[in-house]
Amino acid sequence: MTPLTSLSREQLRDFFISTGEKPFRADQVLRWVYKKGVFDFQSMTDLSVELRIRLSETLSILELEPIQKVKASDSTKFLFKTCDGHVIETVLIKERDHLTLCVSTQIGCAVGCRFCATALDGLIRNLTAGEIIQQYLIAQGEAGERIRNVVFMGMGEPLANYDNVRKAVEIMVSPWGLDLSRRRVTVSTSGLIAPLRKMARDPLLRDINLAVSINSPFEEERSELMPLLKRGSLKELMKILKSFPLRPYRKITLEYVLISGINDSLSHAIALAKLLKGFEKRFKVNLIPYNPDPNLPFERPSLERIMVFQSQLWKRGISTFVRFSKGQETFGACGQLRAKRYVLKSQAV
Ligand code: SF4
Structure with a gap:
């Protein structure tokens, strides 16, 4: 069908x-x-x-089957089973005056970020536009109120599934579809160069918000943390972002997962600021303290270290915010609820 x-x-x-x-x-x-x-x-x-x-x-109309819902004070995580038996997750986040939905775009992910639970499976397949839209429809039905914000920040690399993500965005922002404001839809990418170039020329996708994971200001370290990204890609990435077409008053968000002893030093903060020199007003930085996962050997930095990192960027004119990932009680970071479920299942067998 x-x-x-x-x-x-x-x-x-x-x-x-x-x-x-x-x-x-x-x-x-x-x-x-x-x-x-x-x-x-x-x-x-x-x-x-x-x-x-x-x-x-x-x-x-609906092919996804809701199989689990985990509620916490600030979020609800949904696990859905696809027609071919895979499990994906979607997180509904309660902000002060609105709801934000974090949707998945792939089953697994090929980028292979060392700190990410989704990467443990590798890439299984892309989600269809319908599977992306259905995450919204089911979550909205459960929420009982309109979800105004959507972030493509769940499992998978959205720009590696360009056509389906584009179609889903079209349905989200069209008056005949979900009719969301373009300013309230965000695509978050690890920074794939070719699709970012395509996005910069795409009148639909360049008009929504863009968030890019940086995670290290050093080429070599970044490609170790995010193995699919080749050395040299950071330089290329910054070149694209500095000329990416932006509407007035919009900024590109740079996401930086802060991991203790890996990328949270003073020299990392200074090098990051240097990377943005001359373009400070074009970017804002979100520092995301790492959400520890039992399957991965990384820790969250101390609050003091996070604050020092943040103040170094502010000092150099860069708007920088600390975003503790919502839904920690429900295993909040990307791919973690799904990983937890699998651990529980395999322990039970
Ligand atoms: S953090 Fe995002 S891009 Fe990296 S492996 Fe996980 S899902 Fe993929």
Whole structure:
């Protein structure tokens, strides 16, 4: 069956035309799914009974099966099973006055960051646009209120799944789709060079927020921490980011996971500031103290060390914020809930 949530309005109109129906049927169905949260064709009462039956035989709406939900004070983590039996995770984060959803874009990830639980599996496959959109639809249904912010920051490297992520963004920001503001959608990448160049030329993707993981200001160390990224890629990355088309008042977020004894020294802070010299206003830095994982040999730096790092950047004119990853009680960092579930399962066998 074709997943409806993988189709743009244009594609759905073509689908109806090809089955002898009027194209406006597409708008009726899209309204039910994205505006009213109805995921069952039988309940779409402005369609004929015969059409409802035909649609339920040819199109699917929700393919992901929620299998676990872990609630904490500041977040809810969902585990979903895909049609082919894999498990992905999505995190709903409660901010002061809104909800943010962190969606996954791949099953596993090929970037192989040493500090990341998702990397333990390698890449299994890309998620479809529909599987990305369904994470939103199910989480919103559970939340019972509108989710206004989306970050592509869960399992996987979004720009390695460019076409499906692009389609999902199109559905998210279109008035016929989820109708989110472009300013409230963020793609977070490890900094893949070729897709970033493509993104800079893409009128849709360059118009949403961009976050890039830096994690070390030193070429060699960065490619050791993030093995898929070749040496020399940091220099190339900074060149692209310094000329990336930005709307007025927008900034590029640089994500920096602070790991004790690895990348949290004074010399790292100074070198990072040097990397941004002359372009301080174009960037903001998010320092993310590492969220320890039982499967990985890394520790979080002390609060004092984190503050020293932050103050070095502020001193040099760079807006820098410390972001403790939300949902630590629910194994908050990327891929960690899923890894925990597998550990529990294998211990039980
Ligand atoms: S941190 Fe992100 S890019 Fe790195 S391995 Fe994990 S999912 Fe992939």
